[in-house]
Amino acid sequence: MLYTTTSNPAALAPQSLPSNGAPFRVYTWYRLALTVVLLAMLIITRRDPLVGRDNPQLFIAICGAYFTFALTLLIALPQAKQLSRQQLFANFFIDIVLLIALNHLSDGTTGGLGLLLLVSVAASSLLLSGQIALLVAALASLALLTDTVYLLNSEARSNQSLLTAGTLGILFFATSLGFQMLSQRLRSSQQLAQERAADVGKLQSLNQLIVQRMRTGILVVDTDGHIKMVNQAAAEYLQADRTRNADTNALTTMLQKQLDNWKKNPDTVSKPFRNADTGPELIARFTGLNHEQSSDTLIFLEDSGQLAQRAQQLKLAALGRLTASIAHEIRNPLGAISHAGQLLRESPQLDSGDQRLADIVVNHSHRINNIIENVLQLSRRTPPNPRRIDLGAWLHAYVEEYQQGLSKIADISIQEKALVQINVDGEQLSQVLTNLLDNALRYSEKATGKASATLIISKCAKELPQLDVIDNGAGVTERDQEKVFEPFFTTEPNGNGLGLYMARELCEINQARLHYLRHETGKSCFRINFSHPDRKPLINE
16 A cells, blocks of 8 residues: 555544534434423323422423523534533533432432433443543432432332432443443544545545546546546647637547447457647547446547657667668768769760769769768757747748858748747757758749748647748648658658658657648648747757
8 A cells, every 4th residue: 555544542532533513412402302302291291290290390490491501502502513521521410410300300210210311321421431421420320319318318218219229320330331332432433434534535636646647648438428537638639629619528529439439349449540630649549437338438548659759769779770880881882982983973084974874873872871871860869958049030040041051042931920939959940940941942943933931930729839831832642641751751752751750850859749731821831839938848868
């Protein structure tokens, strides 16, 4: 167990017990009912009274005083949670005095009202303990014996009444001891139950904290698809498809479809899906809480991108070891081939056909060398050095510097729809934008004859910063959209397929997401969703 309980007998002491106010109020209600019953008995049997035979008027007065006393306690102590021992003892002492008086007016032990003292003794043993409870029993016994002796001396009565009073006294002590043992057991059980309840509460709080902190999304839905419980990770996954007027207790459309398919065939393996174009790709797993189709369903949501990222990291680590071991072996002959090709190309004896072949050798040697450099750069990727920057001001400075390095004029416009700040490595963000702008200008020029691109700074629905890189090209086909960020995937004859892969890797290390989508204008768009500027990017050592 994560939490242990204490089995110390001192912890079970009466002073540590819960309130005695509620049991005392129940006993006070008993007092009211008792006085009403005694008065009713006197009125009903007034010709031959069962109680108050010796002095009915005084009996009525004492019952009225007893009733007033109990009613006053109920009014004066409506919210009392704990009464002191002195207060309880004083109440039981008054009970003994009044009950002995009523017993005296009802023919003593012969009338039978002395048995009512048993209830008071039992109640005192439950609410008090130890010597004080025994003191109440002793006072009740002495008072009853004293009243019996007085009646024997003042009236001609049988000595049998003295034996009855003595027997009742013994019964008072037996009742007190018995109820004290019962009370102690009840208190011990109640104390243990409270400790167990506290342990359960701690464990429940701990379990809730663990579930909330888990990066796996966890939901519990009823048979109608309404959410009964959701942790923070699942809420973030579902929020990607929420609108302000959406039912926040209902599943998203895609997840509800997955749940319906699972209910039809529990053996079906769920396919990855997205709640939104820019949201993470999710994998849902389902299980019935009671292993029945009609019961609540437990749903686990996992970001398949994280699984894919771990696989890519393993692939990247293996690729890094491979390239490190063969780079030297490749570069030496490659350098010799490139140098020989350059010398051959400078020879005046080559005709135009041979010159073309020499150019091909040199160009492809450079291309192979670039591929090796890119792969080595991936395997040697340095941790980010994040800093807080104003995206608008930084982007204007970057675009100005980028255009100075172009060999031709390009139209790059910046639209700043929101003033945002981000916390990223500026150099790594420059590498990402350089790759995206190179692609945007190239494909725009191929489609329209003019190299152009638009950069839009805005905020997403969660008020997080985002940057769109929009071009006028034909865009990525639906068939290739899932593979566009994979390493070595390219649609260009002379491309190496590492540019977009490197861009996404650099975004992820800065806790940003790079997506491809169609902009609301219908144009091709690469969107970067940044994390909160106050959130520090993770640094992988």
